[in-house]
Amino acid sequence: MEAIDPAYGTATLLLIAAGAVALLLFLIMKVKLHAFVALVLVSVLTALVVGFPLADIPAAMMFGFSSTLGSVALLVAFGVMLGRLMEVTGGAQVLADTLIGRFGEKRAPLALGVAALLFGFPIFFDAGLVVFLPIILTVARRFGGSLLLYALPAAGAFAAMHAIVPPHPGPVAAAEALGGSVGVILLVGIPVAVASWYVGVLLVSRYLGARIDVSVPVALFGEVNDGRGQIARDGEGETGDSTGSGAAARMDRKPPSFRTVLLLLLVPLVLISFDTVLDTLTVTGVLEEGESWAAFLSLLGHTPVALLITVLVAIAVLGRPRARMTEVTKILDDALGPICSIILITGAGGMFGGVLRLSGIGDALSGSLADLGISLIVQAFVIATLLRVAQGSATVALTTTAGLIAGAVAEAGLGDFQTALIVIAIAAGATVLSHVNDSGFWLVSRFFGMDERTTLKTWTVMVTTLGLSAFVIALGFWMVV
Numbered sequence: 001m002e003a004i005d006p007a008y009g010t011a012t013l014l015l016i017a018a019g020a021v022a023l024l025l026f027l028i029m030k031v032k033l034h035a036f037v038a039l040v041l042v043s044v045l046t047a048l049v050v051g052f053p054l055a056d057i058p059a060a061m062m063f064g065f066s067s068t069l070g071s072v073a074l075l076v077a078f079g080v081m082l083g084r085l086m087e088v089t090g091g092a093q094v095l096a097d098t099l100i101g102r103f104g105e106k107r108a109p110l111a112l113g114v115a116a117l118l119f120g121f122p123i124f125f126d127a128g129l130v131v132f133l134p135i136i137l138t139v140a141r142r143f144g145g146s147l148l149l150y151a152l153p154a155a156g157a158f159a160a161m162h163a164i165v166p167p168h169p170g171p172v173a174a175a176e177a178l179g180g181s182v183g184v185i186l187l188v189g190i191p192v193a194v195a196s197w198y199v200g201v202l203l204v205s206r207y208l209g210a211r212i213d214v215s216v217p218v219a220l221f222g223e224v225n226d227g228r229g230q231i232a233r234d235g236e237g238e239t240g241d242s243t244g245s246g247a248a249a250r251m252d253r254k255p256p257s258f259r260t261v262l263l264l265l266l267v268p269l270v271l272i273s274f275d276t277v278l279d280t281l282t283v284t285g286v287l288e289e290g291e292s293w294a295a296f297l298s299l300l301g302h303t304p305v306a307l308l309i310t311v312l313v314a315i316a317v318l319g320r321p322r323a324r325m326t327e328v329t330k331i332l333d334d335a336l337g338p339i340c341s342i343i344l345i346t347g348a349g350g351m352f353g354g355v356l357r358l359s360g361i362g363d364a365l366s367g368s369l370a371d372l373g374i375s376l377i378v379q380a381f382v383i384a385t386l387l388r389v390a391q392g393s394a395t396v397a398l399t400t401t402a403g404l405i406a407g408a409v410a411e412a413g414l415g416d417f418q419t420a421l422i423v424i425a426i427a428a429g430a431t432v433l434s435h436v437n438d439s440g441f442w443l444v445s446r447f448f449g450m451d452e453r454t455t456l457k458t459w460t461v462m463v464t465t466l467g468l469s470a471f472v473i474a475l476g477f478w479m480v481v
Contacts, residue, residue: 013050013361017390017437020046024352024436028452035442035452036341039348043355050359064354068439069347072126076339076346076443078307079130082314084335085328089318090255091264092134096142098258099135108139113153113202117194119265120161123272124168126443127303128158131268131310133447140216147216149209151448152462156201160466163394163427164196165189170398170430171423172280177402178409180419182280188420192473196428200469201462208458217449256318264317267310275301342446349442353392356437361390376412377425377478380405381471384429392437397430417481424474432467434460 020042027038040061047057086092103111112135120128132154140150162168166175166186175182274297281287287294299305311332319328374382380401387397402423409422434441435456445455 010361013359014390016046016049016359017356017361020049020352020356021436025452028436036345036348039345039352039436043348043352046352046359047355050355052358060355060358061351063351063358065347065351067354068350069343072346072350072439072443073343074304075127075307076130076343077336078304078311079127079133080335080339081311081332082131082307083134084331085311085314085318086261086264087134087138088331089322091261091318092138094255094258095135095261095265096138100139100142105143108143109149109153109202109205112136112139112150113157113197116154116157117161117197119269120158121165121273123158123269124303125158125162125440127268127272127307128162129155129443129447131265131307132158137216146209146212147214147448148205148212148458151214152205152208152458153197153202155444155459156205156462156466157197159431159463160193160197160201160470163398163431163467164193164424164470166280168276169279170395171427173395173399174402174423174426175419177399177406178419178422179406180423181416184416185420185423188417188477189424192424192470195473196466196469200466204462204465208461212454212458214448214450214454214458217447260317264310264314267313268306271301271306271309272303273301274298275303275306342443345446346439346442349392349436350439353437353439356391357393357396375478376405376408377422377475379408380422381425381429384426385432385467386429388430389433389435392435392439394430394434394438394440398426401426401429418478421474421478421481425471428467428471428474430467431470432464434463 023045024038024042027033027042028035033041043061043064044057047060052060083092086095099111099115100108103114112132115135116128116132119132123131136151136154137147140147143150163170166172166182166189171185171189172182174180175185278287278294278298278301282289282294300309315328319325319331323331383404384397384401387400388394391397405422409419414422436442436452441455441459444450444459445452450458
């Protein structure tokens with residue numbers, strides 16, 4: 001669906017967007033209206049105020065809702081299935097114990113962050129987060145304290161890699177628009193992502209975790225596994241309760257080995273890397289479009305397909321050796337119940353952001369910022385930041401900004417290194433200030449059991465310090481080259 005022709009100027013559209021966000025926060029935080037209901041209501045009101053034709057409002061609402069729901073529903077469903085199997089069989093506990101044994105108890109957040117940085121190289125933010133969720137919760141339960149101490153370093157690592165480092169689609173698309181080298185952006189982006197993660201995420205998470213207590217949620221994966229891989233089974237051979245409630249007896253089975261769990265986690269890592277790497281090679285002209293073998297590997301690497309395959313492997317190596325298939329099916333079925341709210345709220349967040357994008361606010365804002373008369377790298381960061389805040393989508397902010405300044409970059413005759421710094425500045429601006437018009441905000445809020453106020457004080461602050469850290473590093477290099 002295409003954006004409408006704005007009936008108002010840029011300033012008025014920005015005021016409408018700000019008013020919509022303020023109304024949404026008021027309804028959720030003061031009136032205590034359910035977030036899903038509030039998001040749908042404010043989306044309708046925003047479409048009316050902006051001036052959508054009445055007949056087009058349902059389509060405008062479905063534009064953001066269906067696209068977000070299409071990507072999130074399968075991903076979250078398969079992710080929680082995998083997580084629940086890892087939890088009840090002791091696999092998450094084994095992996096957590098091994099990581100902590102190698103890094104030490106005091107370095108548990110660092111261990112989770114480093115693991116997420118490695119796994120986040122080919123895996124998108126939301127896919128990485130949903131796969132790592134049971135590990136994060138297991139470590140947090142074991143050592144206590146605020147969940148933020150363990151969740152933010154891992155989530156921030158996935159966010160940093162997704163925003164800055166190829167072969168993720170954002171930096172690749174920006175490189176293509178600006179005529180930069182993907183290889184140079186990769187070489188520059190990795191150290192910048194790691195450094196900005198350490199300063200803007202790890203250190204900040206220690207500060208936030210010491211001041212804001214967030215309890216470990218139990219809705220997704222139940223209570224903590226005892227580490228022995230026990231699965232409930234009743235005495236009559238019927239399907240048991242996987243949480244061990246009621247009169248069900250418990251069956252002791254040896255938990256999987258660290259190697260088994262690690263290889264299981266490598267399945268989505270390898271499969272998804274097929275899609276991301278091959279897509280990058282096609283964009284850069286290394287591979288021709290239409291290669292059948294590349295298309296097949298890309299299919300295997302499509303995130304829902306990769307997670308489906310991983311769940312099937314998990315059933316074979318974690319579930320079936322320890323329980324009957326009926327019990328495994330019950331475990332998977334129980335895992336799906338708590339995620340309905342997460343999926344619907346995340347989809348509604350995408351609906352709200354989609355309405356703002358279709359309102360023409362991005363185009364109007366881009367036009368007014370086309371010539372700011374400031375340094376090119378600062379201009380790139382400012383434009384991406386304003387677009388991110390106005391319409392929510394980091395990918396839209398990144399690609400729009402790259403297209404907007406492509407002409408100026410070409411006229412400046414920048415080298416590959418300077419172009420890479422421009423891409424990083426754009427990615428930094430597109431990362432900051434995630435709030436209620438960003439579907440990722442709602443995904444993090446619901447996964448970690450945080451209300452909207454707490455998410456704004458933690459997640460929004462952390463991604464902002466992450467983006468600012470990346471921009472400061474890029475600006476420093478810009479000033480010395």
